[in-house]
Amino acid sequence: MDGKRFVRVHRSYIVSLDFVQSIVPLESGDARAVLSTGGEVPVSRRYRDALKSTC
Template identity: 65%
Template sequence: MRWQGEASLLQEPDIGQPVESVERPERFLVRTLGKEFLLPAAEIEWIQAWGNYVNLRVRGHDYPLRSTMAAIERRIDPKRFVRIHRSYIANLDFVVEIEPLDSGDARAKLRDGQQIPVSRRYRDELRKLAVL
């Protein structure tokens, strides 16, 4: 797989007040194919740990971000995003079904049919937040 760009979190401006909260960014700056795009955080379907990066899944495309899951988890909206596995964070707006497995783990099915793992450690928290 070839990386064609890299996303970055918005930083504090050099001068003046930030346009939006840098602690809970509403958008991520993504550089890909020599262009820069602003991806709304609300459109992130899920986030996956991948070595020294995390992948932001947006509209069927992965955008790499050099960060840790813990750092991303601290900055995204906890009412919208929930940790479901040590390697995955899901956007609750995209989760349509939680399928329990015999092992005690589960699978989250998303609107587009994708399935991502839910470990038993995070399953109860997902259920609790999904009901709210």
């Protein structure tokens, strides 16, 4: 996998930056990544800032 196109967003999830449409913050401090495929992936607080800086 190309480390420039994929990013870890959660302990159990890695996403391709090509498919991330938006990041929706949650009240808990976590977030959800909305994908162009219609799916949603949890984004933990630990990885949220890294995802925002790459999108």
